[in-house]
Amino acid sequence: MSRIEKIIKNEPVVDVLTAFGIGLAYPSLDRMIGRYKFELIANGELLKIYTQLFEDGVLANGDGPVPIKGPNWKAPKFLTEDKYSEKGN
Numbered sequence: 882m883s884r885i886e887k888i889i890k891n892e893p894v895v896d897v898l899t900a901f902g903i904g905l906a907y908p909s910l911d912r913m914i915g916r917y918k919f920e921l922i923a924n925g926e927l928l929k930i931y932t933q934l935f936e937d938g939v940l941a942n943g944d945g946p947v948p949i950k951g952p953n954w955k956a957p958k959f960l961t962e963d964k965y966s967e968k969g970n
Contacts, residue, residue: 884965889917894930896957899939903954906946907931 882890889897894914901910910931914921921927934940935951943949959965 885913886917888959888965889914892957892959894918894921894927895934896959898927898931898934899954900957900960902931902934902940902948903950904947 888900897914898910901913905913907928911922911927914927931940935942935948938951938953940948940954941951
């Protein structure tokens with residue numbers, strides 16, 4: 882199982898979007914997450930949470946389609962703990 886797959890399957894979607902949302906445009910996030918948790922796309926939850934992250938100031942509009950860190954962005958616990966690093970696996 883790839884690191885991305887482990888993260889998507891094991892971490893809350895809010896944390897996944899917080900971590901990867903600053904480097905990927907929504908269509909790329911949709912494809913990446915949909916590969917392992919399609920139900921989030923099918924029921925509209927992914928877009929709802931993504932939109933809420935902008936409203937909460939976690940993500941902000943950058944130049945072009947790729948968001949930047951918003952004023953309220955904090956690294957998810959799985960990033961700060963280096964939970965899925967090569968060293969930890």
